[in-house]
Amino acid sequence: MSRMPLIDPVLPAFTTPSINYYAIAPILIVFGAAVVSVLVEAFVPRRGRRVTQLVLVIASIVAAFAVTLDLRGTRLVTGEGAIAVDGPTLVMWGALLLISLLAAFLMAERTIDPLGDAFAARASSLPGSEDERQFAARGYLQTEVWPFLLFALTGMLAFVAANDLLMMFVALEVMSLPLYLLAGMARRRRLLSQEAALKYFLLGAFSSAFFLYGAALIYGYSGSIGFVAISDTLTAKTAEGSLLAIGLALLMVGLLFKVAAVPFHQWTPDVYQGAPSPVTGFMAATVKIAAFGAILRLLYVAFGGMRWDWQPMLWIIAALTMLVGSIIAITQSDMKRMLAYSSIAQAGFILVGVIVATPQGLGASLFYLIAYGFTTIGMFAVIMMVRNASGEATSLAEWRGLGRKSPLVAGVFSLFLLSLAGIPLTSGFVGKFAVFAAAIDAGAVWLVIIGVVASIIAAFFYVRVVVLMHFADPTEETASVAIPSAFTTVTLTAATVMTIALGIFPQWLLDVIEQAGVFIR
Amino acid sequence: MNPENYIILSAVLFTIGALGVLVRRNAIIVFMSVELMLNAANLAFVAFARMNGNLDGQTVAFFVMVVAAAEVVVGLAIIVTIFRTRRSASIDEPNLLKY
Numbered sequence: 001m002s003r004m005p006l007i008d009p010v011l012p013a014f015t016t017p018s019i020n021y022y023a024i025a026p027i028l029i030v031f032g033a034a035v036v037s038v039l040v041e042a043f044v045p046r047r048g049r050r051v052t053q054l055v056l057v058i059a060s061i062v063a064a065f066a067v068t069l070d071l072r073g074t075r076l077v078t079g080e081g082a083i084a085v086d087g088p089t090l091v092m093w094g095a096l097l098l099i100s101l102l103a104a105f106l107m108a109e110r111t112i113d114p115l116g117d118a119f120a121a122r123a124s125s126l127p128g129s130e131d132e133r134q135f136a137a138r139g140y141l142q143t144e145v146w147p148f149l150l151f152a153l154t155g156m157l158a159f160v161a162a163n164d165l166l167m168m169f170v171a172l173e174v175m176s177l178p179l180y181l182l183a184g185m186a187r188r189r190r191l192l193s194q195e196a197a198l199k200y201f202l203l204g205a206f207s208s209a210f211f212l213y214g215a216a217l218i219y220g221y222s223g224s225i226g227f228v229a230i231s232d233t234l235t236a237k238t239a240e241g242s243l244l245a246i247g248l249a250l251l252m253v254g255l256l257f258k259v260a261a262v263p264f265h266q267w268t269p270d271v272y273q274g275a276p277s278p279v280t281g282f283m284a285a286t287v288k289i290a291a292f293g294a295i296l297r298l299l300y301v302a303f304g305g306m307r308w309d310w311q312p313m314l315w316i317i318a319a320l321t322m323l324v325g326s327i328i329a330i331t332q333s334d335m336k337r338m339l340a341y342s343s344i345a346q347a348g349f350i351l352v353g354v355i356v357a358t359p360q361g362l363g364a365s366l367f368y369l370i371a372y373g374f375t376t377i378g379m380f381a382v383i384m385m386v387r388n389a390s391g392e393a394t395s396l397a398e399w400r401g402l403g404r405k406s407p408l409v410a411g412v413f414s415l416f417l418l419s420l421a422g423i424p425l426t427s428g429f430v431g432k433f434a435v436f437a438a439a440i441d442a443g444a445v446w447l448v449i450i451g452v453v454a455s456i457i458a459a460f461f462y463v464r465v466v467v468l469m470h471f472a473d474p475t476e477e478t479a480s481v482a483i484p485s486a487f488t489t490v491t492l493t494a495a496t497v498m499t500i501a502l503g504i505f506p507q508w509l510l511d512v513i514e515q516a517g518v519f520i521r
Numbered sequence: 522m523n524p525e526n527y528i529i530l531s532a533v534l535f536t537i538g539a540l541g542v543l544v545r546r547n548a549i550i551v552f553m554s555v556e557l558m559l560n561a562a563n564l565a566f567v568a569f570a571r572m573n574g575n576l577d578g579q580t581v582a583f584f585v586m587v588v589a590a591a592e593v594v595v596g597l598a599i600i601v602t603i604f605r606t607r608r609s610a611s612i613d614e615p616n617l618l619k620y
Contacts, residue, residue, distance in 0.1 A: 127606055166581045173588045177595045184599055194606060195615035197599050202551055202612065205592055206542050209558035212585060213535050216565035216578075220528070223573035225581065270618040 020078040023071060023085040026064035026093050027157045033060030034150035041144055050108075053146035057104050060150065064157075065097045075520050077163060081226045084163040084297070087516025088366060092160040092293045095370045096286055100153045102377045102494055103282035105487040107145055112384055112482040113391070118276040119145050119185045120193075127190040142185060148178035149282070156286055160293030163301070165215040165225040165251075168294055172211065172254070175290060176204050179283055183275035188391040196274025203267045204257070211254025217247030227302035228521055234305035248303060248310060255298065258291035259347045260340075262321040269332075272340035277392060280336065281380025284343050285373035292350055292369055296362060299354065301519050307357045314355045315447060321348030322454035330461045335383060335394045338461065339376075342420060345458050346372055352451050353435040356442035363513045364434035370509065371427035371502050375419045378495025381488050382413045386479045393479030399465065401474030406481040410469045412496055419499045421462035422455055427502030434510075527568035534561035548600045548610045552593075559589045 021028065033056050040052050068090055075086045110117040119142045121135035155175025162168035184197025219225050221243040222233035234244075257264040272280050303310060325345030332338035350372070353365035386393050386402065386409070393399070403410035419426035422433075432455065436448045484492075502509060534557055541554030563582045570578025604610045 124602065166577075166584055169581075170584055170588060173592065177591060180595055180599060184602065191606065191615075192617050194599070194603050195618055198548065198603050198612070198615060199618070201596055201599050202542075202548065202555070205552070205555045205596065206539075206558075209535075209538070209555050209562065212559060212562040213565065215581070216531075216562045216569060219566060219578055219581070220569035220572070223569075223575060225577050274618050 017080040017082075018078070020076060020085075022067075023074055023076055023078055024083055024161070025067045026071075026097070027154060027161070029060050029064040029067065030097075030150055030157060031154040033057070034147050034154055037147040037150055041147065046140070049143040050141055053143050054104075054108055057146050057150060058101065061097050061101045061104070061153070065094060065101075068093045068097065075517075077228075077520060079167075081228065082164050082167045083158070083161045084301075084520050085161060086518075086520040088293070088296070088362065088519055089161045091366055091513055091516045092289055092369075093157055095289055095373055096153065096156050096160070099285045099289070099373045099377055100149065100156075100282065102374075102491040103278060103285070104146075104149060105491045106278035106281055106377070106381055106384065107149065109278070109384065109485060109487045111485040112387070112488065113187070115187060117141065118187055118278050118384070120187045120190060123181075123185045127194075145182060145185065148182050152176075152178040152182070152282075153286070156290035159290045160297070162294060163227050163297070165218065165227075168298070169208070169212055169215060172208055172258070172294075175287070176208065176258075179279070179287070180204060182279045183271055183283075185279075186274070186276040189274075192274040193276065194274075196271045199267055200271045200275075207254045207257035207264065210250045210257075214247045214250025214252075214254065217243045217250065221247060227298070230302040231305055231521070234303070244306075245309065248306075249313070251298065252295075252310070252313075255291055255295045256317065259288055259295065259350075260344050261317050261347050261351060262324045262344065263317075265321070265325070265344045265347075268344055269337045269340040272343070273334060273336045273394070277336070277380050277384045281377045281383075284339070284380070285376040288343070288347065288350075288376075289369045289373055292354065292365060296354060296365060297519055300357065300362065301521060304357065311355055311357070314351060315444070318348050318351035318355060318447065319450045321345070321351060322451055323348075323457075326454045326457040326461075329458065330464075332461075333396050335396060335399065335465075337394075338396070338465075339379060339383075342458065342462070343376070345454060346420065348454065349432060349435055349451060352439050352444070352447055355447065356439050356444060358438060358442055359518050360441060361435075361438040362518060363510070363516075364431070364438040366513050366516075367434050367502075367506070367509060368431035371419070371431040371499070374495050374498035374502075375416050375427060378492055378499065379413065379416045381484075381492045381495065382409060382416070384488065385409060385482050385484055387482050388477070388479045396465070396468065397475075398477050398479040400468055400472045401478050402481070403470035404474050405478060409481045412492065414466045414469065415496065415499060417462040417466055419503065421459040423459075425500075425503045427499045427506070430503060430506040524568045524571045528565055531561045531565040531568065534558075534564065546611050546613055548603065548612050551612060552596050552600065556589060556593070559585060559592075 077084045121140040125131040155171050158171035180201040184194045186193035222230045260268040329341035353361045419428035422428045439448045538554045538557035566578035566581045
């Protein structure tokens with residue numbers, strides 16, 4: 001019996017990859033800052049950590065944004081095909097960086113809560129224990145949230161630029177792992193927070209395992225993990241193997257989990273409710289952008305050739321997501337849970353833009369994602385400010401008559417709600433209009449009809465909250481609005497300005513997206 | 522030996538892992554089942570690398586091992602915290618978040 005060689009002799013040798021470091025500088029800047037920020041935790045004295053971390057986070061995000069602006073017009077694939085820096089990537093990088101900066105401001109807020117910021121003094125201390133009291137009394141802060149924020153942002157930036165399956169998997173995990181931990185670090189209601197972290201982690205890990213196995217099957221089918229090579233195989237091989245169909249389905253399970261599409265949405269309400277509000281805002285806005293960026297690139301670049309196979313599948317998922325999200329949101333009595341179901345419904349609307357698989361659909365999805373991101377981060381800023389004696393007042397009953405007590409804050413929140421409902425002169429209307437118009441042009445009339453029905457159902461519960469706040473009398477349990485520091489004020493103002501500006505003058509962003517063009521092949 | 526057998530083995534392992542996640546009640550066991558699924562994917566990658574005659578799959582397997590190790594760190598941290606709080610690692614017990 002002859003011994004088989006361990007590897008075939010015809011295999012090519014490894015070559016040094018050529019990397020255009022400037023094109024991926026935004027990822028590298030944020031990643032470098034994340035690493036430095038871990039060192040800050042180790043070496044900077046406790047008193048100086050918060051300030052150092054804040055400076056590091058803000059400086060790195062601003063620097064990365066400046067580089068992203070400078071990169072405009074770039075269209076290249078680097079890192080041996082692993083990373084694509086093209087128009088859509090840059091648009092999403094810009095949106096992710098800006099929204100993360102606003103989320104960082106929310107995480108830095110500590111005047112709203114008399115106890116300090118939104119995070120436990122020591123996440124490792126037992127809830128209700130003497131340790132916990134001691135740490136809180138000494139004014140300890142869990143400054144590790146900053147490296148987590150930067151690592152998660154690194155993952156998101158890499159996720160939207162990933163051009164092969166390995167890069168996409170690694171980016172998916174780099175994005176998710178810090179978020180699992182952040183979800184469990186709330187200062188108040190720690191049992192809920194820890195439970196949210198456990199559920200998010202177990203289900204998230206489960207879904208990424210599906211993604212990975214799908215990647216393995218696609219690799220088995222096409223012999224490559226690069227998107228372009230996969231696309232070439234699709235055209236070269238006429239027979240569609242079961243490996244291909246099952247592989248794509250498993251990949252989509254992993255990605256649709258992240259955007260909270262039905263039937264992979266079960267984690268969303270629990271995690272949105274349990275996680276600290278700044279983290280929920282950060283996660284709700286940015287993960288949606290990053291995961292949809294990845295879905296768009298995967299479906300358009302790698303699997304654009306078999307769109308007749310994935311469109312019907314996504315068609316059903318989009319219809320279910322819109323309807324289930326909107327209908328269940330009506331029954332909710334907790335504000336954060338209601339917003340979780342609303343985010344599920346919004347994922348369905350964005351999926352409509354994804355399904356049409358035209359440049360118009362791509363642009364509409366991008367616009368919708370950006371509009372949704374800014375509105376969402378603003379909503380969670382308001383949720384942080386509406387409080388009672390025991391912390392955030394998230395029960396809808398406690399929002400009754402808020403407009404009489406604090407007209408400004410309730411008015412801003414109503415604006416966000418109306419934007420999500422898609423009322424004209426808000427960013428949500430332009431987004432919905434763009435998505436539905438793209439779908440009509442591509443002939444998906446029935447999907448648009450379902451979408452409009454779902455929008456009407458969704459408008460019911462958004463408007464119900466508006467009515468509850470403005471046209472009902474305050475009761476004993478109506479919450480009060482805490483006065484925020486400059487951090488939250490900046491975030492809230494920016495979110496409001498973007499929601500109105502994108503509603504009344506959407507053209508500049510539409511132009512930016514149009515110039516960005518389509519994905520590079 | 523035919524590499525296709527390894528693909529079948531990996532599919533079996535993946536299914537066992539997925540079933541384990543769905544039916545087991547202890548968070549540690551659920552997490553071990555997820556790891557089994559990741560390693561089933563690794564096995565598939567290596568077997569496919571052999572069938573396809575290139576090294577991409579083997580490279581992926583190395584990266585996945587590192588990612589899985591990082592996931593263990595995060596996962597055990599969360600599970601141990603829950604265990605210290607509740608004196609139990611059952612995933613049925615944390616049920617404050619509903620409706």
